[in-house]
Amino acid sequence: MNVQFIGNTEQQILTTYHAPLNGGLxxxxxxGQSTGVLIATPIGTEYLRTHWALRRLTQQLTRAxxxxxxxxxxxxxxxxxxxxxxxxxxxxxxDLRKAAWSLQSQSECHRIIIVGLRLGAAIAIGAASDNxxxxxxxxxxxxxxxxxxxxxxxxxxxxxxxxxxxxxxPINAIANRTHEEILGCLYSRRLxxxxxxxxxxxxxxxxxxxxxxxxxxSEFKSTHENNQTVGPSSNTTTxxxxxxxxxxxxxxxxxxxxxxxIAWLPLQEPRQILKLIQSSAKEAQ
Amino acid sequence: xxxxxxLRFGPNDxxxxxxxxxxxxxxxxxxxxxxxxxxxxxxxxxxxHRVGPHRMNVQIxxxxxxxxxxxxxxDLSGLGDSAIRxxxxxxxxxxxxxxxxxxxxxQELTGVDRFAVIGLxxxxxxxxxxxxxxxxxxxxxxxxxxxxxxxxxxxxKLYKKLSFRFVRNAIKRRVLKLTPLxxxxxxGEGLEQAQFFEGYTNRHSxxxxxxxxxxxxxxxxxxxxxxxxxxxxxxxxxxxxxxSCDGGQIRVEYFGDAEHTFPLVQSRKELSESIVxxxxxxxxxxxxxxxxxxxxxxxxxxxxxxxxxxxxxxALGAPCTSPWALAPSPLAIPQNPF
Numbered sequence: 306m307n308v309q310f311i312g313n314t315e316q317q318i319l320t321t322y323h324a325p326l327n328g329g330l331x332x333x334x335x336x337g338q339s340t341g342v343l344i345a346t347p348i349g350t351e352y353l354r355t356h357w358a359l360r361r362l363t364q365q366l367t368r369a370x371x372x373x374x375x376x377x378x379x380x381x382x383x384x385x386x387x388x389x390x391x392x393x394x395x396x397x398x399x400d401l402r403k404a405a406w407s408l409q410s411q412s413e414c415h416r417i418i419i420v421g422l423r424l425g426a427a428i429a430i431g432a433a434s435d436n437x438x439x440x441x442x443x444x445x446x447x448x449x450x451x452x453x454x455x456x457x458x459x460x461x462x463x464x465x466x467x468x469x470x471x472x473x474x475p476i477n478a479i480a481n482r483t484h485e486e487i488l489g490c491l492y493s494r495r496l497x498x499x500x501x502x503x504x505x506x507x508x509x510x511x512x513x514x515x516x517x518x519x520x521x522x523s524e525f526k527s528t529h530e531n532n533q534t535v536g537p538s539s540n541t542t543t544x545x546x547x548x549x550x551x552x553x554x555x556x557x558x559x560x561x562x563x564x565x566x567i568a569w570l571p572l573q574e575p576r577q578i579l580k581l582i583q584s585s586a587k588e589a590q
Numbered sequence: 591x592x593x594x595x596x597l598r599f600g601p602n603d604x605x606x607x608x609x610x611x612x613x614x615x616x617x618x619x620x621x622x623x624x625x626x627x628x629x630x631x632x633x634x635x636x637x638x639h640r641v642g643p644h645r646m647n648v649q650i651x652x653x654x655x656x657x658x659x660x661x662x663x664x665d666l667s668g669l670g671d672s673a674i675r676x677x678x679x680x681x682x683x684x685x686x687x688x689x690x691x692x693x694x695x696x697q698e699l700t701g702v703d704r705f706a707v708i709g710l711x712x713x714x715x716x717x718x719x720x721x722x723x724x725x726x727x728x729x730x731x732x733x734x735x736x737x738x739x740x741x742x743x744x745x746x747k748l749y750k751k752l753s754f755r756f757v758r759n760a761i762k763r764r765v766l767k768l769t770p771l772x773x774x775x776x777x778g779e780g781l782e783q784a785q786f787f788e789g790y791t792n793r794h795s796x797x798x799x800x801x802x803x804x805x806x807x808x809x810x811x812x813x814x815x816x817x818x819x820x821x822x823x824x825x826x827x828x829x830x831x832x833x834s835c836d837g838g839q840i841r842v843e844y845f846g847d848a849e850h851t852f853p854l855v856q857s858r859k860e861l862s863e864s865i866v867x868x869x870x871x872x873x874x875x876x877x878x879x880x881x882x883x884x885x886x887x888x889x890x891x892x893x894x895x896x897x898x899x900x901x902x903x904x905a906l907g908a909p910c911t912s913p914w915a916l917a918p919s920p921l922a923i924p925q926n927p928f
Binding site: 470478 | 641645648766854
């Protein structure tokens with residue numbers, strides 16, 4: 306494992322690279338058909354709740370021979386900046402591109418699959434869709450993806466309001482012309498506007514030159530077999546499954562205030578993500 | 591500007607931490623006077639990795655760096671990015687070895703042999719333990735650490751329960767189905783301290799240990815929040831331990847409006863200011879060198895390579911000689927999948 310900061314001092318992001326185990330079945334040693342996996346995390350409290358789940362997924366991927374890189378966006382985790390200083394999703398797109406470059410340079414992989422959890426899925430799709438794209442990207446797997454930014458923020462705001470309402474003493478959080486506090490994060494208004502504009506239900510991924518799969522966990526097999534093709538795309542197929550429905554045992558309860566600080570430790574889902582990646586790597590070969 | 595670098599330590603360098611250092615201005619006497627100040631070491635709260643609940647460790651570390659102090663936020667073995675160590679028998683023993691290894695690494699890199707440990711909840715528990723056994727600890731911040739309900743506390747709690755807001759909130763929680771999760775440690779109300787700290791349930795033994803820390807010359811900062819079910823005022827510290835907080839070696843602060851994990855921006859800011867303010871009370875140590883290098887420089891990732899590298903150990907750096915407890919746990923583990 307190689308934990309390091311990349312980028313200049315003022316805008317450095319923390320990356321954690323995990324080399325493949327088992328001789329690197331899917332690493333750069335494997336006849337040019339190498340596949341690396343980049344993990345795009347959620348933000349805010351979801352980032353903290355899912356840290357273990359993503360580490361677990363990483364362990365399973367490296368055991369299966371995939372090089373994996375995790376990273377923190379600017380203003381998140383150990384990376385530089387305060388959350389309130391992030392004014393645009395574009396900043397996070399840039400971070401993701403830097404992380405992808407770091408993964409390629411450390412693993413020598415030619416092909417990148419991004420696993421985007423929650424808002425991480427939207428960030429990955431955003432980065433892949435804009436002018437710069439992501440070098441080497443072959444597929445994005447949206448894991449419990451945020452498909453509708455408006456719904457996402459509404460849910461976050463609702464929990465935040467409920468938390469304040471149930472506070473032992475009357476209390477206010479920050480909300481002014483430039484920033485709004487939601488569940489412990491101080492969002493800039495511009496960033497909120499951009500998150501609110503995320504809508505992956507309406508064919509926003511049309512024209513996206515990469516394959517996008519949204520895993521449906523409880524109905525994994527059936528949805529995997531019944532992928533819908535949505536919209537025309539230039540070279541490859543953009544496949545959108547239904548949004549994730551989780552089973553009760555592994556319920557992450559993203560919109561339940563009681564779970565706000567409960568670590569989410571899914572057992573089944575990382576295995577299913579692993580299967581998706583393995584099948585994708587096999588197809589590429 | 592501050593420097594942040596990754597530090598590996600422990601057996602086979604399998605433990606991970608992030609070192610935060612102030613920017614170095616070679617012309618500033620202020621900087622060099624703080625080169626020998628104790629280095630703060632942040633401990634994990636529950637299973638939250640080194641950034642801390644709501645990223646509070648990062649925020650405090652950077653505030654300390656702005657004030658001229660260095661800090662290291664670590665992942666204890668098995669948490670965050672650190673691997674599990676195999677040379678210890680229990681989790682408690684592992685944690686103490688991890689902290690000890692972090693001190694060794696920092697001492698080796700900087701020459702500084704004084705440390706201040708900062709921990710919330712279970713981090714506070716570990717901070718308490720390491721403060722008792724490692725002579726290099728010269729200060730500690732215990733956030734929502736040991737607390738014991740007193741008669742006065744029960745009275746204050748009763749008044750609170752009779753308040754309109756308490757009753758209103760109880761009804762709302764029931765209506766909104768937001769009653770605490772039964773099977774998890776997220777509700778501190780129903781938990782007994784003994785569940786977490788067997789052998790540490792006697793407040794007299796804790797008081798004796800705190801006294802020992804004071805005798806050893808350690809500066810102690812106790813921070814409690816309104817989210818801790820067993821404490822309701824700063825004055826309760828004296829009620830619990832029969833120790834006076836004269837503002838000297840022991841400082842006690844009660845953040846009544848804050849929750850256990852400081853989920854609000856303003857409360858984290860106040861906590862950060864409180865800790866930086868407390869940190870500035872460490873006595874200045876005479877400076878033996880005119881220059882010091884940042885650890886990032888010595889690791890080869892710094893920016894100013896022209897600085898003279900000299901040992902910054904202080905001649906006067908005399909060794910001075912939670913708990914998840916009661917409050918809702920930060921990121922409680924619902925089940926162990928491993």
